[in-house]
Amino acid sequence: MKLSTKGRYGLRALIDLAVHSQGGTPVSIMSISARQDLSERYLEQLMAMLKKAGIVRSIRGAGGGYVLARDTRDISVGDVLRALEGKLDPVDCAGLDPGGECRAADSCVTKYVWKRINESINRTVDEIRLDQLVAESRKKNPESVEEQL
Numbered sequence: 001m002k003l004s005t006k007g008r009y010g011l012r013a014l015i016d017l018a019v020h021s022q023g024g025t026p027v028s029i030m031s032i033s034a035r036q037d038l039s040e041r042y043l044e045q046l047m048a049m050l051k052k053a054g055i056v057r058s059i060r061g062a063g064g065g066y067v068l069a070r071d072t073r074d075i076s077v078g079d080v081l082r083a084l085e086g087k088l089d090p091v092d093c094a095g096l097d098p099g100g101e102c103r104a105a106d107s108c109v110t111k112y113v114w115k116r117i118n119e120s121i122n123r124t125v126d127e128i129r130l131d132q133l134v135a136e137s138r139k140k141n142p143e144s145v146e147e148q149l
Contacts, residue, residue, distance in 0.1 A: 006084040010046040011133075012036050014080055017056065018072050018134045026065030046084060053083035072134055078125035088125065089118040 013032050020035075021027045029047065033040045047066055050056045057069045068075070081088055091114035093102070102108070 003081065003085060005042075006046060006049075007081045009036070009038055009042065010050065010084040011077065011080050013038065013043055013046060014050065014055070014068075014075075014130065015133050015137055017066055018068060018130055019137055021067050024067055026059040026063065026067050028065040031065075049084055050080070053079070055079060055083055068130075072131035073129055075130040076126045077128040077130070077133070078122060080130075081125055088121055090121065091117060 013036060016032050016036055017027050020031070029040050029043050032038070033043055047056060047058070051058060051066075051069075054069050055075055056066045058064070058066055078088070093111050093114045096111055096115055096118075102111075
C-alpha cells in the first residue's frame with residue numbers, strides 16, 4: 001500500500017490545523033501552506049474533501065479559515081486517510097466479498113492472508129488519533145506552540 005500526496009499532505013495539514021486552532025480559532029489555508037510548504041490550491045482541494053467527510057468546517061469572511069468539526073480524540077488517522085484516499089485495503093480480493101465473482105474463493109487459502117493484511121492496516125490507522133499526533137507534534141516542535149502564546 002502506498003499513500004498518495006493527498007493522504008500524506010492532508011494529514012500534515014490537519015495536524016497543523018489542530019495545533020494552531022486553539023479555542024476554535026479558524027486557521028487560514030495561507031498560514032497552513034506557509035508552515036507546511038504546501039500549495040494553497042492543493043490544500044484547498046484537500047480541505048474540501050475533509051469538509052465533505054465532516055472532519056473540518058470552513059468559516060467564511062474576514063478572519064475565516066478552517067476549524068476541526070470534531071474533537072481531536074474523535075478523529076482517527078483512518079478517518080482522514082479514507083476521506084482523502086478512499087479504501088485503504090492494499091489487496092482487493094474478490095474472494096473476500098461474499099458477492100464477489102471469484103471462481104477459486106471456496107478453495108483459495110491466500111484470501112485469508114489478504115484479509116489479515118487489510119484488517120491489520122485498517123485497525124492500525126483507526127487506533128491512532130489526531131490528539132496523539134498533536135501531542136507528539138508539540139513535543140517535537142515546542143516553538144510552534146510558543147508562537148501562539
